Amino acid sequence: MVRRAKGEGSIRYDNRHDRYIWRLKFLGEDGLKHEKYLTAKTKKGLQEKIKEYQSKKEINISDIKLFEWSRNWLIVIKPTIKISTYDYYDMFLRNYINPNLGEKKVKDLTPIMLQEFFNQMVGEIGKKGRPLSATTINGMRRTLKTCLEYAVKNGVIRMNPAATTKPLKKADKKVIALSKKQVIALLSTASKADYIYTDVKQDFIEDEGKKYLRKCYYYAIALDIATGLRIGELFGLTWDDVDFDKFNIMVRRNLQHRSNGRELGTLKTIRSQRLIQIDEKTINLLKEWREYQNRYAKQYHSIFDNDINLVFTNSWGKMYNHTNFYRRYWRKLVKAAGLPEGFNFHGLRHTHATLLLLAGENIKAVSERLGHSSVSTTLNIYYNLVPNLQKHAADTFAKLDLL
Structure with missing residues (x-):
């Protein structure tokens, strides 16, 4: 099997039918996984079909923005996780991540960009009117890391840019007990x-x-x-x-x-x-x-x-x-x-x-x-x-x- 880069699909030769087959996996606008197949007798002929298909831009997941990807991701995973986990992800994406990074293309996100975002959120006033804690910011990081890992698995990006970022150090939490x-x-x-x-x-x-x-x-x-x-x-x-x-x-x-x-x-x-x-x-x-x-x-x-x-x-x-x-x-x-x-x-x-x-x-x-x-x-x-x-x-x- 001859494999192409992530997001470009894969080519293999089918001995039984004596033809080359190209397959592309992608996430559709409905938030569901899809597959596209093209076949040809020769590799050159298949490559021409692939080029024609891509030129028509029937699908272009490589340019998807973070807010679009995260929206579809939430739709896909909702039936598979606890509602508390869904609310957790949705809260961070809606309140903090997408208002700041949502217009960025997923492919353009880098570890340095994300680390700077997490660092800059320190001291910002959150939705409850209090400065954001390290715990809250680390929750944003955890959400992004999970969301972008799904993008890796679906061939949108090669590597997860959030995976190599560092969590913020939590301040010692003051415990108050009554006498x-x-x-x-x-x-x-x-x-x-x-x-x-x-x-x-x-x-x-x-x-x-x-x-x-x-x-x-x-x-x-x-x-x-x-x-x-x-x-x-x-x-x-x-x-x-x-x-x-x-x-x-x-x-x-x-x-x-x-x-x-x-x-x-x-x-x-x-x-x-x-x-x-x-x-x-x-x-x-x-x-x-x-x-x-x-x-x-x-x-x-x-x-x-x-x-x-x-x-x-x-x-x-x-x-x-x-x-x-x-x-x-x-x-x-x-x-x-x-x-x-x-x-x-x-x-x-x-x-x-x-x-x-x-x-x-x-x-x-x-x-x-x-x-x-x-x-x-x-x-x-x-x-x-x-x-x-x-x-x-x-x-x-x-x-x-x-x-």
Whole structure:
């Protein structure tokens, strides 16, 4: 077989039919893969047909622009990937990559051009009004790398120009965890309606639906402090996951906010699926919440429909709304409880881990509760927050009274 350069097709001789065959693979405007065949008795005759075909410019994938290629690429891969992955790629292409590089021809992209683009994005203000982080910019790089790799496989370009670029170094992420005193203040504030009035300029009337939501979030916060669940895992719990007799919770799915709506999805890794033991007081809190939810559901059965048996729902019995929670409840709660500015819900997970480690809990047990892939992950995140781990080890050895 005689092969030509990428994007020019390939020529082979067919012994059975005594003729030369030229084949070209390409991606059509419909986003699907296509093939074009030409045949001739002689190689010269075939080359003339190829030249005529190319001169007519029936297809010219070599001049395709990045925004055209990426649009078709998304169409092709959408049925084959998770909607969360599709949203991830689409967000970076729509918001950052195509507005800056979309008019460039795919064949003209170079590693230096792409590296300069990534470097220049440092400090730029993103769609959320904050400077872009290294994590976000590396997400652009990952998207481009995957998109252009598909161009290589389809013969549009010979090499992937994004493959040899370097990811940006991530800054050390500051982990904020609450002290025991701050946890008590948070729970105390969350248990009362007063914090809802924080920064409210008009009269606020708490009806039964709003009261349900406030109570729901109080019990959710309390459970998260006791378990260290990720927010998606917490709001993805169903009552079937709670074993009141054995005092444990099975974490098996998470709530995901996607372009097609909210859904219960699978966890990121097998290690993330885990059984978490909880104490009696936490079990009693869950019993209190279940009783309240059942009374509410009975009273408002015509509008409350918790058809998937979620532990924490909105006032209609459906999956909680992330935006509503943060704007109307969480931010006010943080301010009213006097917590550090910018403290987010994920900080409750850090708080759970840190308080356990400070109390001398084995780091492997903490790692298993959090669903980390390894103990080293837990150590890397929390070691600096727990400066007395070495002292605890020394005290433990002293108690052995060996010397």
